Structures are given as structure tokens and as C-alpha cells.
Amino acid sequence: xxxxxxxxxxxxxxxxxxxxxxxxxxxxxxxxxxxxxxxxxxxxxxxxxxxxxxxxxxxxxxxxxxxxxxxxxxxxxxxxxxxxxxxxxxxxxxxxxxxxxxxxxxxxxxxxxxxxxxxxxxxxxxxxxxxxxxxxxxxxxxxxxxxxxxxxxxxxxxxxxxxxxxxxxxxxxxxxxxxxxxxxxxxxxxxxxxxxxxxxxxxxxxxxxxxxxxxxxxxxxxxxxxxxxxxxxxxxxxxxxxxxxxxxxxxxxxxxxxxxxxxxxxxxxxxxxxxxxxxxxxxxxxxxxxxxxxxxxxxxxxxxxxxxxxxxxxxxxxxxxxxxx
Numbered sequence: 177x178x179x180x181x182x183x184x185x186x187x188x189x190x191x192x193x194x195x196x197x198x199x200x201x202x203x204x205x206x207x208x209x210x211x212x213x214x215x216x217x218x219x220x221x222x223x224x225x226x227x228x229x230x231x232x233x234x235x236x237x238x239x240x241x242x243x244x245x246x247x248x249x250x251x252x253x254x255x256x257x258x259x260x261x262x263x264x265x266x267x268x269x270x271x272x273x274x275x276x277x278x279x280x281x282x283x284x285x286x287x288x289x290x291x292x293x294x295x296x297x298x299x300x301x302x303x304x305x306x307x308x309x310x311x312x313x314x315x316x317x318x319x320x321x322x323x324x325x326x327x328x329x330x331x332x333x334x335x336x337x338x339x340x341x342x343x344x345x346x347x348x349x350x351x352x353x354x355x356x357x358x359x360x361x362x363x364x365x366x367x368x369x370x371x372x373x374x375x376x377x378x379x380x381x382x383x384x385x386x387x388x389x390x391x392x393x394x395x396x397x398x399x400x401x402x403x404x405x406x407x408x409x410x411x412x413x414x415x416x417x418x419x420x421x422x423x424x425x426x427x428x429x430x431x432x433x434x435x436x437x438x439x440x441x442x443x444x445x446x447x448x449x450x451x452x453x454x455x456x457x458x459x460x461x462x463x464x465x466x467x468x469x470x471x472x473x474x475x476x477x478x479x480x481x482x483x484x485x486x487x488x489x490x491x492x493x494x495x496x497x498x499x500x501x
Contacts, residue, residue, distance in 0.1 A: 177495045178202035178248045183224045184493055190227045191246040192493075199226075199246045200493065206255055207244035210266075214259045215245050221254065223247045337361035337407050342383045349386045350405040358385075358405045365414055366403035369425075373418045374404050380413065382406045 177200055178184060184200050186192055191199055199205045205226055206215075215223045229241040247255055334350075335343045336359060343359045345351055350358060358364045364385055365374075374382045388400040406414050 179495065181248050181251065182222050183246055183248060184495060185224045186493065189224060190240075190242070191224045193226050193228050193243075193246075194230075200495075202249055203246050204249050204252050205244060205246050206252060208256075208259055210262070211244050211255070211259055212242075214262045215247065215255055218255070218258055221247060221251050223255075334359040340407050340410065341381050342405055342407060344383045348383060349399075349401070350383045352385050352387050352402075352405075353389075361408055362405050363408050363411050364403060364405050365411060367415075367418055369421070370403050370414070370418055371401075373421045374406065374414055377414070377417055380406060380410050382414075 179202070183191065183203050191203070193199060193205060207226070212225065215221060223245045225242045226244050226246050227240055228243040231239050231241050233239060245255075337343060338361070342350065342362055350362070352358065352364060366385070371384065374380060382404045384401045385403050385405050386399055387402040390398050390400050392398060404414075
């Protein structure tokens with residue numbers, strides 16, 4: 177139990193609360209966000225991090241998982257009051273940042289309005305788009321981009337394929353955004369790894385199928401492709417080549433699996449042979465007896481003894497005494 181305001185800890189300086197275990201007598205578990213930093217700043221309050229489990233990382237690494245702290249019961253209110261004060265300061269700081277960002281946006285907006293007004297005055301234009309600039313409205317302002325209504329546009333019809341050549345846009349792709357159909361005389365072939373297959377074929381013209389855009393973190397926009405567009409008369413050739421390539425790929429993967437299996441079998445047989453050699457060297461049989469003077473498999477170097485649950489006793493941490501943890 178806790179004594180003299182000191183929290184009993186384990187050999188690593190923590191309190192083990194794995195599996196919903198209760199904290200030591202006389203202590204309380206305080207689970208609040210950012211509580212460790214608050215308690216660490218307080219002087220005269222003993223605490224310990226609460227170990228609630230373990231996290232298994234990629235690659236087999238195991239890291240401890242902490243949640244809050246364990247303090248003595250008589251200091252719980254002091255800790256919570258300090259946490260509330262710290263959270264109030266943090267929220268006020270975040271509010272100040274939000275106001276500062278809002279003020280920054282307002283400055284940008286007012287600067288843009290002032291710049292536009294200056295351009296209007298410089299080119300002698302009014303809000304109706306007319307003026308003495310000799311132009312036809314806002315189009316005369318440098319940097320403006322003209323916008324068109326739907327009634328001012330016509331539906332786009334891509335040209336048809338001719339002589340085995342797929343019509344492409346200025347970037348060398350075929351635009352299929354929004355479920356648009358490919359150009360007349362062509363077909364969209366959407367298969368995994370089809371681009372690499374078609375690129376290896378000679379005499380077949382193709383274009384990557386642009387089906388949309390992906391918005392990356394930070395505002396970057398990247399095109400999204402799905403399959404290729406080829407002429408209708410070459411579709412079967414492309415699909416046959418893809419099937420042959422997939423067959424080769426699957427055979428290669430099967431060969432790799434067999435090679436890995438053979439490698440594991442070699443390791444297993446090597447381990448069995450090594451163990452048998454150790455048994456013969458130490459004069460042991462399969463029942464664990466022999467002339468080695470030992471009591472079974474424990475005499476083999478490198479073996480680690482394992483214990484059942486009935487061979488263990490529950491651990492009870494010692495209580496603090498005379499101010500010593």
C-alpha cells in the first residue's frame with residue numbers, strides 16, 4: 177500500500193494495471209489526456225505511469241502501452257485541479273490561434289478586394305464591366321479567367337479510331353472521367369497489370385485510361401488511371417497476351433512458394449538432426465532419461481524450461497515502508 181505519499185512501483189518505475197488490475201491500496205488511477213505532463217510539472221507529488229498493456233508493432237517489436245498515472249488518493253484532487261487549469265490554458269491558446277488564422281484570412285481577402293478595385297480604377301472599369309478601357313468587361317483585367325455557362329457549351333464527341341490508332345488528348349491519355357465512354361472504335365480494357373503487358377506488345381497502339389483524380393495530403397492532385405484503351409480489333413490480342421503473362425506470373429509465384437517450403441523443410445530437418453545429435457552426444461533417449469546424469473531434456477544446452485500455471489504463484493507487490501518504495 178502507499179505510505180507517506182509514495183506510490184509503490186515495480187522494478188521499471190511503473191504500476192502494473194494490465195488486464196484491469198486495481199492500483200495498489202491507497203492510490204488511484206487518473207486517466208486523463210496529457211495528464212503525465214501536468215503531474216510531472218507538479219512538485220512534491222509522487223506518481224507512476226500506469227501500464228495497461230502492450231502494443232505489437234510491425235516486425236515483431238513489442239512496446240508498452242500507458243494510460244494516465246497512479247497517484248496517492250489524498251493528492252488526486254490536486255492533480256485534477258492542475259489538469260483543469262492546464263486544459264483551460266491550452267484551449268485559450270487554441271482559440272487565440274483560430275482567431276489569428278481568421279484575421280490572416282480576412283487580411284488576404286481585403287487585400288484581394290483592394291487589388292481588384294485598384295485594377296478597375298487603373299483600367300477605367302465600373303462594376304457593370306464597362307469603362308473606358310476599350311474592352312468588353314472583366315476580361316480585360318489581367319489574370320482573370322473567363323467562365324462559361326452550360327448554355328454556352330456543346331457536348332464533346334471524341335474522334336473515332338482510324339488505322340489502328342487510338343485518339344488521345346494533349347497528354348496522351350483517354351479521358352473516361354465520370355463514366356464517359358471511350359472513343360468510337362475503341363474499347364476500355366480494365367485488368368490488373370495490363371499496361372505493362374500492352375507496352376511489351378509491338379504494333380498495338382494504346383492509351384492509358386484516365387478515370388479520375390486523387391487528392392493527396394497537402395493539396396496535391398494526381399491523376400488516377402485504370403487500364404488502357406485499345407482499338408476494338410486488337411482487344412482479343414491484348415487479352416490473350418494478358419492471360420499468358422498472368423499464367424507465367426502465377427507459375428513464378430508457385431515456384432517461389434515451393435522454394436520457400438523446401439527452405440523451411442531444410443531448416444526443420446536440420447533442427448531435428450541437431451537435436452538428435454545432441455541426444456546421442458549426451459546419452460539421452462526420447463523419454464528424457466539417459467546416462468548424462470540429468471533429469472531429461474533440461475540437460476540439453478540451449479533448452480529453456482517452461483512452467484505450467486499450476487507451478488506458479490500469484491505475484492503481490494510489496495507495500496512501501498518507511499518511505500522506501
